[in-house]
Amino acid sequence: MKEKKRESFRHFMNRESTAGFVFSLPFSIGFLMFMVVPMGLSLYYSFCDYNILAPPVFVGMKNYIKMFTDDPVFLKTIGVTFYFAFVSVPMRLVFALIVALILFKTTKATAFYRAAYYLPSIIGGSVAVAILWKRIFATDGVVNQLLRIIGIKTSFPWLGNVNTAIWTLIILAVWQFGSSMLIFLSSLKQIPVTLYEAARVDGANRFSQFFKITLPLLTPTIFFNLVMQTINGFLAFTQCFIITQGKPLNSTLFYTVYMYKQSFEFYNTGYGAALAWIMLGIIGLITLILFATKKFWVYTEGV
């Protein structure tokens, strides 16, 4: 009897539906425990006055209303973050594409070049590079010293000036174009050579080959990169947190850093939770808008 029960249990466990359930169980639990529950919890807190120490007090839409009517810093950070994302991401993609086109031609040294261009994006997100960047653009840093060598005596405060501080962060982001470059390289390799041969027979020069063949066939890759990196651009945290901390005059204050400060430095955790939800909304909206433009410029037909 016992034997039979064990046998039928084993049989039950080995049914396709049971196995599928068992295999996906870690994710089901993880998704619930580490995403759904926290998001739900924070949705509730976003309608509360809450400072971690005292129990939450329900205040309705107050946090959301405050954001748009009584918090100039919030609007400022949105501006800064949009500026950062919409300048750095296209610049990075253009760089990545240009370098990919240059490195597409294989020579003996190509593997070495590829590595040199790619290395910064491997370590670019680290704290080490962030503190390095801070020293590079300091008043007595590398940039000013190199300028002095070519004859420009200056101690310009790149990080202290409202107009240039954000650009140090943009340059840091553009510097990490390596992984986009690799993606472009691998899609360049997939373009059939016969297309170029046919174009050459028809008398197309290099420029029209690029604009009529290469670029259209790359648009799906460009689109994918644009969406993913714009989202990531909105979420940059470490660089701003370590290099500028939002200074000067909040001209480099990224949304995520503001969210962090509200929650963990000013202890307006309820407000921070509301900021997180607004950010999710913004990201969703931008993704939707990008997808809506897809049909106008992304080439989708098979080759």
Place this chain on the structure above:
Amino acid sequence: MKTRKRIGGIIYHVIVCGLGLIMIYPLVWMIMSSFKESNTIFTSAGQLIPKKFVFANYATGWRGFAKTGFIVFFKNSMFIAIVATFGTVFSSAFVAYGLARCKFFGRKFLFVAMLLSMMLPAQVLMIPQFLWYQKLGWVGSYRPLIVPYYFAIQGFFIYLMINFIDGIPRELDEAAKIDGCSYYSIFARIVLPLITPALITASIFSFMWRWDDFLSALLYINESAKYPVSLALKLFCDPGSSSDYGAMFAMATLSIMPAVIIFISLQKYLVEGISTSGLKG
């Protein structure tokens, strides 16, 4: 014609080389500075090569701060990165097999959930998760940095492995089933060995991400003996704690070494991971 081509080639290499040097100049500068005498780093910031190579910065940096040597931070980072990576890679493979090969109730829903988890960025979850972990009493321990990864919460890796498993012929599964293999032993004995390249790729990326992770350490670890390298470096460079830039650059250089070593020795997997699935380095 031949000479023209050669001149063109030389110009090409000069441009590409020059750009490449600009790209890696900041890193070379940091490494070189770590060998300069600490008080000369900024007076000689324009020169790349140190007048005299000294190793004193490494000795001072290694002593660490707050009575904690840097070796402790390295051990902490290693521990977190390795344990979390093992969890995320294994659990992702487990889940990916179920989603790729079994039909069951709720499968479609879980697919959507997986895509959502790929879209939902860590920064949006920062405050929600903090509040939740606080309720669970996890703040101050390594649990928030490790436990979630054992539940396959990185949709990217599941996605990567599903793609890989889809490339394994189903006939293999069928043959094993006829021989009396259960789903579980098919996973352990057939699928897992066959997706080794995907496991390696995922391990590399996971390890580097965990190693670099600064935000969650900042949120959850509040005891200096438990700091990972990323957080320790940040405190090292905070005004007031020390202005020994030599030691700071020395430790910063050491902190990027694991990534650089991985980059040099496992470049093939990195490049594959990025170009086939768009994982970001």
